[in-house]
Amino acid sequence: MRAIRGEILYFTGDPAGGGADALRHFADGLLIVRDGLVAEAGPADALLAKLPADIRSEDRRGRLIVPGFVDTHIHFAQTDIIASSGGQLLEWLECHTWPAERRFADPDHAAAVAGFFCDELLRNGTTTAAVFPTVHRVSVEALFRAAQRRRMRVIAGKVLMDRNCPDFLRETAEDGDAGSRELIARWHGRDRLLYAVTPRFAATSTPQQMRLAGRLFAEHPGIHLQSHLAENRAEVAWIRELYPEARSYLDVYERFGQLGPRSVFAHCVWLDDADRGRMAATGAAMSFCPTSNLFLGSGLFDLAKADAAGVRVGIGTDVGAGTSFSMLQTLGEAYKVLQLNGQSLSAERAFFLATLGGARSLYLDDRIGSFAPGREADFVVLDPAATPLLARRSAACETLAERLFVLMMLGDDRAVAETWVMGEPAWRRA
Known part of the structure; x- marks a missing residue:
């Protein structure tokens, strides 16, 4: 089992039709992975109490965790x-x-x-x-x-x-x-x-x-x-x-x-x-x-x-x-x-x-693409302060939508801090 703490975002539907109900966002969230699959994702304060005593969360606060x-x-x-x-x-x-x-x-x-x-x-x-x-x-x-x-x-x-x-x-x-x-x-x-x-x-x-x-x-x-x-x-x-x-x-x-x-x-x-x-x-x-x-x-x-x-x-x-x-x-x-x-x-x-x-x-949404329980634990840790401009612009953002927009307009490979595959680190920025 592994637990990764940070800002977590994933989707349950298309925001074009579902609006805010189509996404799950936890400003201080915890992603729990067991045997390479998502066990649970939710608010950190509630899930930390459920972790076994020998499992420590890996701290990625200040960064955004999204599905691969x-x-x-x-x-x-x-x-x-x-x-x-x-x-x-x-x-x-x-x-x-x-x-x-x-x-x-x-x-x-x-x-x-x-x-x-x-x-x-x-x-x-x-x-x-x-x-x-x-x-x-x-x-x-x-x-x-x-x-x-x-x-x-x-x-x-x-x-x-x-x-x-x-x-x-x-x-x-x-x-x-x-x-x-x-x-x-x-x-x-x-x-x-x-x-x-x-x-x-x-x-x-x-x-x-x-x-x-x-x-x-x-x-x-x-x-x-x-x-x-x-x-x-x-x-x-x-x-x-x-x-x-x-x-x-x-x-x-x-x-x-x-x-x-x-x-x-x-x-x-x-x-x-x-x-x-x-x-x-x-x-x-x-x-x-x-x-x-x-x-x-x-x-x-x-x-x-x-x-x-x-x-x-x-x-x-x-x-x-x-x-x-x-x-x-x-x-x-x-x-x-x-x-x-x-x-x-x-x-x-x-x-x-x-x-x-x-x-x-690709008809794979029963296996990838979200943090629903049982999905394969592929995810990306995004750094909103990866470059000086990105950091300055992100700091001025007031909403999640604005921060996401800044990431997609100013971000590139430098904004990817880590990539995890099946619950294990596959790439980390030096």
Whole structure:
């Protein structure tokens, strides 16, 4: 058993609908962890009296304790091309992505990047992530091994591409299916690891590969499916040429049985109301990736329309087109994207999206995303005085909402003092 004392915040619902009733806040709180799971979270004065005599609380007063961040879309194989300039989506793939991903045929390279990537997630407070490796099996194995050693919850799968990509990244639809099946048997459900069928996007898969991916998703209850959707207008036009029989880009995925609970699609910028309605009806989720949408000039995500349709939404950093591993910085950019779209993002809603909202979009809210009893004890200790400016601005705040807003606008990896995984320290700032 461990007990951590500090200011505690977590969510029980979406503040957009539930308001103050959707969050639990204890200015002087205690988080009690037993065997890696949350036993109880509440006011310190009441819970300290219940602790066994041999258990001392670990004092983090003056710091904010929140559930571990959930990144619903990120590319580990693009770690080394973050901040690479040049072009919009399709050009960026040609210039930067394909050459970088070619190197992941080398197991040593894949292992080195996977270790750095997982450490960088933890350094930024992210404890769960839905991750794209590459087409190479060794890239998936390397990522799962690195996450397993750190006891992280990671969702990943071999990328599927059998057309419209370089020869060195292309394989047959049948080989992609066979490799995916072997990886599912080896890794899905092992410790905290989960498998995702991963067609890169409809343009790089033939109808046969899309059909096999949908079949794989249907045949393995409990696995995920992840892909990209309607990120860029030129991409949408290309999909229309490749699949003229489909009503929309989203309809391509639905025709091949790829919509449903545990399917998550990154970007979802250029959708119509019918598409959003189908996503809500099938239980598919969106990953809002503000920094990459701005970096590549793709467009502005419409959270209000997603909310109106009832679609599940999480936040994705989308490294490497995304420009930061930091969920705090990503929330700050999400606020700006929505401002440009004539919408607003409250600080409470932002932190919900980064924790319980992300967990819900991945259908993992029964295991992560809050401090409800029995949840896996992943959490982040945030320091509101991590930088001189942050300290000065935080000291002037009068409400929780204001302090959260300051954290997401001025905070970054420096504001993460500690990251805990399954009730044990996984990273601490020196």
